[in-house]
Amino acid sequence: MALFKRKDELPIPPNDAEKYTTVCQYCSAGYGYNVYVWPEDKSGSATSNAFGVDLSKQGKLMSGFTYTETMHNVMTRKDGKKYNLAIIPARESRINKGDYSIRGGTNALTAYNPDGYTKKRLKDPLIRRENGFVPISWDDAIEIIATITKSSIDKYGADSVTMKFYDHGSSGLGFEDNWAAGKFFLSGVKTNYLSIHNRPAYNSETWGTRERGMHELNYDVDDARLADTVVLWGANAYESATILYTEQIMPNLQGGSVEEKKKAFESGEPAAEGFLVVIDPRKNATVTVSQDIAADRVLHIRPNLGTDWILANAIARIIWENQWYDKEFLQKRTDMKTFEEYRQKSLQAGKPLASVLADAERITGVPKAQMQQAAEWMAKPKEGGFKRRTLTIFEKGIIWNMKNYDQVAAIAQLNVLGHNVGRVGTGCGRLGGHQEGYVRPPAPTPGSIYAGGPPKNVDKYLTGGGGKIYWVGATDPYLSTPNSQFFRKSVKKRADALLDYLDNGGVPTEAKAYAAKVLEAFEKTGGLFMIVQDMYMTHTAADAMMILPAAGWGEAVDTSINCHSRLLRIYDKFMDAPGEALPDWQVLARIGNRIRALYEADGNKEMAERFGGMGWKSDAEVFDDGSKEFGDNKVAETDEAKLSPEYYVGVTHDMLRKLGNEGIQTPVRRDPATGRLVGTKRRYTHSFASKDGLFKWYGTDPWSGYPAEVAKYQNNATYPFWFTTGRSQHVWQTMYHDRRIPEKYFTLPLPYGKSIRKMQENWA
């Protein structure tokens, strides 16, 4: 008996099947998919079908068309009828060319089917009473939440409402839901206690490069095929942005893109098989696979944990010493006033090279020869004096590293020193986790600790007894926030205190009476009212007072950009959400509109105004409304750096529907010469995103050892292992879908934990 039910035949879509385009709901690569929907009782034939493929013959390897068991499902629409659903990797997408990963290949299996794997979706708004959750109507849910939120703002101030929401794209989210969440919490509530899905505050993980004038999404997928050298720094691309590796980096390493390079490079410039530098303390799957392809062109550097910026600076010093830089570029495009600080602090120009490298070797544990090799592969001019083309991609190993600002800044500066941004085959940015889709009113904290930060820490506020309402959207902080056990205990205690108070004498059933008793509880207990909007009953939701069922991917129209090309595409609606579930933008709009009405009834015009502007009728209207936040995009190509990375003014859902898998790359400009909307393939070719357009240098701090919190576990026999969480290519985030899909849970029943034997002898 097979471990789970298998199929040995799949339904065929007839020629008149509904066809939609979408993008994978998962990782930053954002592969294009085509979606086919047709009534369960209809069928195409092997030779005449909506795929346009002859299915009567055995499919050939790497044909670009794949239809597996995991790419089909049956769904039920609101009309009560059953439909076949096929979700097929798009051959015509230049991102994936018909390729797909183990995650995206199961997109269809996540589709809601009352008899399927994801049948336990949330279908009704729920309220917690004495004996658990019971369904209530949307009208009651909205009345209660609007009343409690308004009263909490009025009595305790806006900061009594705290939130933790996504700010990203994919996962059934995008510009629409982000704009609505921004309007509600940033313009309406105006709380300072905002936090983003994976962190306790509302900040960036990459201020270190943004404050240099270089946003982290600046390259194109083509650059990964055209680079002389690709550097993956704390970024396990094969596992976590799989198709970027298999469709771009891997062909480069195999020599499959040499002809393309010859066409794209300058006349006479050498073009050869690519080199790869992987900087990661672990020997990850990317290293294993790459070494199998071309061991002599793969350099694996394994620095001591947290010492990456010292390594980056040492490599930069070698480049500086050898003058492997373009003096004219540095002088014209970068701020030479700030360069002096970089030269002194980061390059340590006052110290002899040998002594800088000896220090770096001692701190990082990386042999000098490897630093030399990396510097040569990254910046040593090619034969004929042509500049090398290096694309550097970093991710969690850097952005979640200690001393994040200096780590990110050091890598950005190492690349700009070699003019490795804004040219074909270059770039320096994130691999990304999820996709993006940020458009919101201005956040209360504008920048890093050097520019108005840090932002408020919501976790500390809540665990210290602050706040009355904690509103969580599409994230599961009980599993994912730092120090989550302590967080969970503290929040649970406060949530239970509130329920105990409500329970005393019976939880009122009528909406107004219920809200009134919650407000009484705020006054008399340290209770916390938690609201969770999600697709499933999450660990966090179990302690919520109210749970609002959210529509997922394919159940509403979303738009997002991927991370490796900033490619904006439509993620069309092809099915109905289960039960009463609604897209987040609609939920927030309904609550916002109700709060506005309550303030109008009070005669409070100012507050009513704050909750205005949420009268959207459709996803398309929300998208359009959000675009106005960006301002004018009528700028010349040479001024693209003046636009923030997600600018899409003028783009509409209808336009994206026509563009399908082709999409358009943000920032989108309205070209002053032609008046037409034009995408941006690669950023910072002409100037950087600073006031004067120059790259701003920063002098990093010297190595000062590990923070006390880390140091106390080092060289300590009681703690021979490091334990850390990890990622695996099989599953996505908290496994919210994957834990229900047998292809996944048989392989990986729980998220990864990794224990690493400490390299005691290497500790600096």
Add this chain to the structure above:
Amino acid sequence: MKHLSRRKFLQSSTATALLFMAGCKNPNQKGEKVSYPSVKIGNSKTLKLNEPVTFNFPDAESPCVLVKTGGEAVDGIGSRKDIVAFSTLCTHMGCPTTYSKKRLVCRCHYSMFDVSRNGQSYQGLASQWIPQIVLREDPATGDIFAEGVQGLIYGRIGNLKVS
């Protein structure tokens, strides 16, 4: 139910279409199994440990491998339940996989399938587990017969629907 050869099955496709749909909806019913041929592919007495034997099933365009792994496997046959067979077309994009250390490994994108675990895709890009061939051993002679497939063979709309 009467045994049908693949050719006869295809010739009478109209008549069997309804039967097939029923089988598809309920793959563990007897209805499905009759559609596959029964093909002798080896003998448990002569099969050597970790020496894979290739064969085609259910037709010439579907390469498969028979192997004795030395360890108990899901749906394995033989006295040690360690004899299994699989399609060797990678379910990701149809590249050939090769047997090595209880795994089927694809060199195109490094997908790996565990032959002891029902063809589980445990590393790499393939989202569908690789199809396992249903085997039967004749207890008297030790002859091994391929008689069915669990899962869809790469590049096919149906395992028995390639002309």
